[in-house]
Amino acid sequence: MTTTIAEFFEGDLAPLVRRMADRPRGEGGDTDDDRRETRAMVWEGLTGLGALDDDDAVGLAELLGSVLYQGPLLDTLTARELFPDADLGHAPVALAAGSYSGQDETITARCDFVGFADEVEHFAVVGGDRSALVRAGHPSITTRRHEETGRGELYRVDFTDTPVTTWAGPVDWEPARVRQAAYLVGLAQAALDHAVGYAKTRRQFGRAIGANQALSFRLAELSMRVDAARLLVHDRDAAAHAAGTLAEVADLARTVTVQTMQIHGAAGMRSDDDAQLYYRRAAAESVRLPQPRG
Amino acid sequence: MTPVFTPEQEGFREKVCALLCEDVVRAEIAQSRRTPYGEESGLLDVHRRLGKLGWLAINWPERYGGSGATIVEKAIVTEEMIRHGIPENVHSLGVDIVGNAINLMGTDEQKERYLPGLARGETTANVLFSEPDVGSDLGSLATRAEPDGDGYRLTGRKIYNMKAQHSDFALCAARTSTGPVNYAGITLFLVPLHTLGTVIEPVWNLSEERFDLITLDGIRIGREDVLGEVDDGWQVLNRVLPFERTGLDHSAKAERTLAALREHAPPGSAERLERLETRVRAARLLAWRCIANLHEGKPDEIHSATAKWYTSETAKEVSVAAVELLGPQALLDARDPDAIADGVFDAAFREAPGLTLAQGSSEIMLYFVATSKLGLPS
Numbered sequence: 314m315t316t317t318i319a320e321f322f323e324g325d326l327a328p329l330v331r332r333m334a335d336r337p338r339g340e341g342g343d344t345d346d347d348r349r350e351t352r353a354m355v356w357e358g359l360t361g362l363g364a365l366d367d368d369d370a371v372g373l374a375e376l377l378g379s380v381l382y383q384g385p386l387l388d389t390l391t392a393r394e395l396f397p398d399a400d401l402g403h404a405p406v407a408l409a410a411g412s413y414s415g416q417d418e419t420i421t422a423r424c425d426f427v428g429f430a431d432e433v434e435h436f437a438v439v440g441g442d443r444s445a446l447v448r449a450g451h452p453s454i455t456t457r458r459h460e461e462t463g464r465g466e467l468y469r470v471d472f473t474d475t476p477v478t479t480w481a482g483p484v485d486w487e488p489a490r491v492r493q494a495a496y497l498v499g500l501a502q503a504a505l506d507h508a509v510g511y512a513k514t515r516r517q518f519g520r521a522i523g524a525n526q527a528l529s530f531r532l533a534e535l536s537m538r539v540d541a542a543r544l545l546v547h548d549r550d551a552a553a554h555a556a557g558t559l560a561e562v563a564d565l566a567r568t569v570t571v572q573t574m575q576i577h578g579a580a581g582m583r584s585d586d587d588a589q590l591y592y593r594r595a596a597a598e599s600v601r602l603p604q605p606r607g
Numbered sequence: 608m609t610p611v612f613t614p615e616q617e618g619f620r621e622k623v624c625a626l627l628c629e630d631v632v633r634a635e636i637a638q639s640r641r642t643p644y645g646e647e648s649g650l651l652d653v654h655r656r657l658g659k660l661g662w663l664a665i666n667w668p669e670r671y672g673g674s675g676a677t678i679v680e681k682a683i684v685t686e687e688m689i690r691h692g693i694p695e696n697v698h699s700l701g702v703d704i705v706g707n708a709i710n711l712m713g714t715d716e717q718k719e720r721y722l723p724g725l726a727r728g729e730t731t732a733n734v735l736f737s738e739p740d741v742g743s744d745l746g747s748l749a750t751r752a753e754p755d756g757d758g759y760r761l762t763g764r765k766i767y768n769m770k771a772q773h774s775d776f777a778l779c780a781a782r783t784s785t786g787p788v789n790y791a792g793i794t795l796f797l798v799p800l801h802t803l804g805t806v807i808e809p810v811w812n813l814s815e816e817r818f819d820l821i822t823l824d825g826i827r828i829g830r831e832d833v834l835g836e837v838d839d840g841w842q843v844l845n846r847v848l849p850f851e852r853t854g855l856d857h858s859a860k861a862e863r864t865l866a867a868l869r870e871h872a873p874p875g876s877a878e879r880l881e882r883l884e885t886r887v888r889a890a891r892l893l894a895w896r897c898i899a900n901l902h903e904g905k906p907d908e909i910h911s912a913t914a915k916w917y918t919s920e921t922a923k924e925v926s927v928a929a930v931e932l933l934g935p936q937a938l939l940d941a942r943d944p945d946a947i948a949d950g951v952f953d954a955a956f957r958e959a960p961g962l963t964l965a966q967g968s969s970e971i972m973l974y975f976v977a978t979s980k981l982g983l984p985s
């Protein structure tokens with residue numbers, strides 16, 4: 314199934330997907346509406362191809378990272394594990410983490426950094442001993458988009474006596490962490506490929522900059538580290554070591570994208586270059602899930 | 608090695624700090640960091656106030672708007688401006704790079720014409736060196752200056768420069784002759800920016816300050832606009848570079864981000880913070896060693912390269928560590944009402960990649976130290 318989804322992302326769609334949730338700043342180009350349309354189309358495509366029931370969710374997550382997909386799919390997978398009996402259909406769900414006070418029927422909570430809050434159909438409010446599924450769009454819910462490095466779709470969401478559809482126990486973060494780590498492996502690989510491509514073509518001092526071992530060895534080292542990280546996330550025991558793996562891969566994704574920027578020189582900072590996009594997305598995605606306590 | 612300041616210098620630092628801590632100044636700085644996207648501040652009132660006191664370019668002669676003080680006092684001003692969060696590119700480009708070059712190498716006429724405005728914080732300048740195909744290898748630049756009567760016509764494209772929209776003039780590197788050694792034959796010119804034949808196009812980037820692509824379409828400049836000697840721009844650059852590459856700006860930035868990080872880091876970060884703090888202290892020592900060299904009139908290229916590399920890499924490391932330690936909170940932009948520390952972490956993170964590229968990239972510093980200090984074959 315992952316292969317079909319990979320084909321779906323090939324070709325003309327790829328550059329649109331990479332920026333499907335990147336809000337332009339003062340520089341013109343696509344509007345928010347164009348990007349929202351792309352997101353809706355990608356959601357239809359993914360769910361139509363069975364992404365919600367893919368039995369290789371880790372492989373899927375890596376693929377999503379490699380195309381820099383941004384949307385509620387990974388959150389939705391976690392929510393579906395949490396509420397296996399809820400009738401969610403193909404509806405997108407956002408995880409909303411934060412402390413809450415709940416009665417039996419309603420919930421009051423403030424949650425920050427909730428993804429795609431303005432376009433999901435449900436929220437899974439998590440973080441305590443119990444998790445609550447609530448319907449989006451209820452008047453008791455307010456959202457405000459964060460201004461942040463990733464320029465993505467992250468929101469503060471306030472729930473005030475919001476009706477709860479279903480309760481469940483606490484989230485089991487392990488599978489979610491493994492998928493997030495896999496997403497970051499995909500992202501790191503894509504950023505690395507971008508850097509390698511540039512190192513082969515950019516010329517200074519009469520030759521490709523990648524002919525200098527200072528750069529080529531650095532790229533080779535990162536390529537080996539990504540290779541190792543990929544084995545970690547696909548390992549049979551991955552869930553047992555999820556927190557450690559995610560911490561390692563998060564660090565790797567930041568390191569790779571810092572180097573992707575360095576190798577691109579000033580050109581990588583340009584808004585129209587993907588280097589800075591990988592750099593900003595790696596920062597946002599590397600701290601996307603709540604850190605384990607302790 | 609910790610820099611030793613005279614009581615007068617310590618007193619001067621306190622006076623600078625007092626001014627920069629005034630409520631109006633702090634409000635102006637905070638405001639400048641929240642300008643709408645696509646806009647950015649140029650010179651601020653605080654620059655003009657420092658300028659009026661003769662502090663902005665304090666080491667320049669009084670007749671050009673300075674106070675005739677030493678490079679140490681200048682470094683104190685720079686360090687405090689950055690520690691207090693004043694966006695510094697507009698100042699460093701105008702005063703520290705272009706103004707400093709004119710002060711060191713300019714004719715009396717050039718000094719009279721350009722320095723007082725820069726020193727008062729009323730005008731600024733930018734630097735036109737890089738081109739689309741020319742970055743690290745500046746010697747291969749393609750912009751041409753062709754003789755035209757008693758002057759020249761400049762043709763070429765310059766990119767990745769900043770602050771053109773606020774600058775009155777620029778320091779531009781162009782080729783005046785070709786020969787076997789490519790960096791011979793480059794001349795530096797002082798050129799007007801907002802003139803017929805100059806097209807400025809914004810190049811948006813991830814930082815708070817845009818780049819520009821500047822097309823020079825045969826603009827006419829006079830012989831009197833040459834800085835230094837014709838074909839000998841490299842000499843000027845070599846003279847000016849040690850002033851640019853002290854690393855003081857980066858060490859002060861690292862200090863500022865680290866101070867905020869210390870305040871907001873979660874419990875359990877102590878060990879990591881301590882290591883960063885040690886790096887930042889070392890960065891400051893390297894920077895002040897360069898200032899001391901300049902003060903003694905003995906610039907040292909190896910010290911400069913070491914300071915540039917170490918301080919910029921350290922500032923970058925602190926910015927990336929902030930994301931790791933603080934999580935998503937570090938990502939909030941100054942424009943978000945809930946941003947911690949006025950959004951310093953997000954701004955630092957977006958600025959970080961440029962620190963190890965501009966003014967001589969890390970790799971170029973490493974190359975220099977490998978070959979010149981260690982004597983490894985090139």
Ligand SMILES: Cc1cc2nc3c(=O)[nH]c(=O)nc-3n(C[C@H](O)[C@H](O)[C@H](O)COP(=O)(O)OP(=O)(O)OC[C@H]3O[C@@H](n4cnc5c(N)ncnc54)[C@H](O)[C@@H]3O)c2cc1C
Pocket residue numbers: 515517518522525527528575576577578579580582700733734735736737738741742743744766767768769960961962964965966967968969970971974
């Ligand atoms: C924030 C910022 C502000 C700037 N402001 C100005 C300005 O005001 N005016 C101006 O003219 N320019 C400015 N620049 C441009 C700056 O001068 C260039 O970024 C710099 O010269 C490097 O060139 P480049 O970016 O084209 O990288 P390139 O030269 O293309 O290099 C790309 C990468 O390859 C590496 N590399 C190159 N050669 C070698 C080698 N031999 N061995 C190993 N590695 C190598 C570089 O270190 C870099 O990491 C600015 C840049 C930045 C980031």
